[in-house]
Amino acid sequence: MTPFEALYRQSCRSPLCWTEIGERALLGPELLEQKTEKIQLIRARMKAAQDRQKSYVDRRCQDLEFDVGDHVFLRVMPMRGVRRFGVSGKLSPRYVGPFEILERYVADPGHIIDYHPLVVQDDASYIELPASIMDRKEKVLRNHTISYVKV
Structure with missing residues (x-):
């Protein structure tokens, strides 16, 4: 028994074979041929709808691309529990601005990532050493202090 039959106590009439509830005479190759034609028609219509939506996208x-002097809005990513611009929750702004673009900076992508090969030990671990310590800060809580190090 299908879940539909268990719930509604009658068989589900699919759009592949619309028959009255009492009719059970359509059996054999004609029924199979009708169902395959309906399935091909459904697939063709779904493919057409998918192609249409893809062309829209x-x-x-x-x-x-923005030029110097254009005005843009910046998207603010919502974070739960963080107050942005004095408002929290649903009323916090999604975009802030407009801001004017003062300078266009195009960086050389070759110097962004400084690649150094890692030396991996036998147990698949490695030692990570900081390049330089930029800043130190300690946050004092009620019972203990947390030290922050900017590397």
Whole structure:
């Protein structure tokens, strides 16, 4: 018994074979041929709808480029429990701005990542050494202090 039959105490009439509840005479190759035709029709319509939606998205997806002097809004990512701009929860702004672009800076991608090969021990661990310590700070709580180190 299918879950539909268990819940409603009658068989489910699918759109592949619309028959009256008492009719059970359609058996054999004709029924199979009707069902395969309906399935092909459904697949063709779903493919057409998917292609149409993809063409809508492809038209809208473009790389954004801004010039000096343009005004832009910056997206603020919502974080739970963090008050941004004096408002928390649903009323916190999603975008802030407008800000004017004063300078366009294009960095050389070659110097961004400084790659050093890792030396891995036999137990798949490695020693990570800080390059330099930029700042130290200690946060005092009620019972203990937490030291922060900016590397």
